[in-house]
Amino acid sequence: MSVISTSPAHEEMHEPHLAHHFESMEQQHAAGKLGMWLFLATEILLFGGLFCGYAVFRANHPALFAWGEQFMDEKLGVANTAVLLISSMTVAMAITYIQRNQRRMAMIAIAVTFICAAIFMAIKSVEYGHKFEEKLLWGTGFYEMPEGGHGGGGGAAAAATPAGAGDAKKGRKDWDSTCRSCHGANGEGVEGQGIDVRSSAFIQGLDDDGLLAYIKKGRLASDPDNTTGIQMPPKGGNPLLKDQDIRDIIAYLRTLQVPVGESADAATKEAPEEPAVDVAESSKAAASEPEEEPAVASNWLPQSSIPNAPEGPTGITDRYIEDVEYTVYQPVPQFDPNRPANAHLFFGLYFLMTGLHGIHVIIGMLVMLWLLWRLGRRDFGPRYYAPVECGALYWHIVDVIWIFLFPLWYLIV
Numbered sequence: 001m002s003v004i005s006t007s008p009a010h011e012e013m014h015e016p017h018l019a020h021h022f023e024s025m026e027q028q029h030a031a032g033k034l035g036m037w038l039f040l041a042t043e044i045l046l047f048g049g050l051f052c053g054y055a056v057f058r059a060n061h062p063a064l065f066a067w068g069e070q071f072m073d074e075k076l077g078v079a080n081t082a083v084l085l086i087s088s089m090t091v092a093m094a095i096t097y098i099q100r101n102q103r104r105m106a107m108i109a110i111a112v113t114f115i116c117a118a119i120f121m122a123i124k125s126v127e128y129g130h131k132f133e134e135k136l137l138w139g140t141g142f143y144e145m146p147e148g149g150h151g152g153g154g155g156a157a158a159a160a161t162p163a164g165a166g167d168a169k170k171g172r173k174d175w176d177s178t179c180r181s182c183h184g185a186n187g188e189g190v191e192g193q194g195i196d197v198r199s200s201a202f203i204q205g206l207d208d209d210g211l212l213a214y215i216k217k218g219r220l221a222s223d224p225d226n227t228t229g230i231q232m233p234p235k236g237g238n239p240l241l242k243d244q245d246i247r248d249i250i251a252y253l254r255t256l257q258v259p260v261g262e263s264a265d266a267a268t269k270e271a272p273e274e275p276a277v278d279v280a281e282s283s284k285a286a287a288s289e290p291e292e293e294p295a296v297a298s299n300w301l302p303q304s305s306i307p308n309a310p311e312g313p314t315g316i317t318d319r320y321i322e323d324v325e326y327t328v329y330q331p332v333p334q335f336d337p338n339r340p341a342n343a344h345l346f347f348g349l350y351f352l353m354t355g356l357h358g359i360h361v362i363i364g365m366l367v368m369l370w371l372l373w374r375l376g377r378r379d380f381g382p383r384y385y386a387p388v389e390c391g392a393l394y395w396h397i398v399d400v401i402w403i404f405l406f407p408l409w410y411l412i413v
Helices: 008-013 025-060 062-071 074-099 103-133 139-143 156-160 168-183 208-217 243-256 264-270 279-288 344-376 386-411
Strands: none
Touching: 025 062, 025 344, 025 386, 062 344, 074 103, 074 344, 074 386, 103 344, 103 386, 139 344, 168 243, 208 243, 344 386
16 A cells, blocks of 8 residues: 655645656745845945946036036936835735735735835936926937026017028027038038038928938938039938027028029129228228128138137037027026036936936836736745745845935035
8 A cells, every 4th residue: 555655745745836857845935035135236236336436427427416406406316216115015015915925915015015116207307307398308418508598588689580490690609610510611512522502492392390301411422412422411411400499590581592594603793892981081081980790791701711610518509599588587507607527427427316216216126017917817825926026125225325325416505
């Protein structure tokens, strides 16, 4: 008569969730937790490098952080901290519930954790949305003018210009800084660089929208439609140009054009020459009459058609300042006279660290959904709950990282 063994070793053989390469559920559980801790160690190394970079950057640029702290909303930061602390408690409760075989309560705890994570991301989206609207961004995007000004400040000049229209006066400035090096001071072209655009049938055959699309896209020298063999870089090689800037250039370009087939140089020669002006008489007239901006004349331009190198992103150009209603009560951050140089670096580091943390929060939300799905299938119980515990460990490290991010960005001035 055979006897069925009821030893612990025999019972382990019938554990449905025991992998074949483990001797017992306890060994499998310990191995799973060890692997999770090793993964979390790499996460600590990742964020540890960012925290070191933050410390060095803050030590080297204290004035920049003192200025940038005014754009951090402490109330939103406190709300997010509270939400994450609650979520850490509920995910820990889920482990206790599943150990007691209270599957329904464990699902409720995991669901509350997911809701808290969603609230965190919603609050963060409000905070990010404000910064994107006000152009408090990394890189050269910081130096762009916010739509409609800051705090509702309007742009009188911008409102006076219809949408889609260009300003030839502004366009001449952008022409000199971007287009003149290839197409000449008056559109006559530079040999080996750019064509004469004054009587170009291709340009005159396009409306303003079509010409805008062409300038933004550019044209390679190898393009079959390119008959000149000269490359036209996107936006004329100036990526900082916005659509309105290009429309201003187009408006100025239209003032240079002559009918197709007519020699632009001949038209220039046929124009009546200006009479010579006596220097002494000119000085007397200047003393008695208000000074006016001189008319554009080709003989006043320098011999070289290559403009000076553009300045770095130290602020916004004067033409944007004219478009903004600037007051001491609603200052545009980009115009703040107390703003230190390279302010965009502050927001670059801010978005890097908090954005990476936000990605981890989204991953944690996906983990919570996966745990809910498996709890609904009754996969976990008092003998097998390692995935719940590992998921909770991941969520705890996400919360701990925020505990460091919150004071560093919102409290320390």
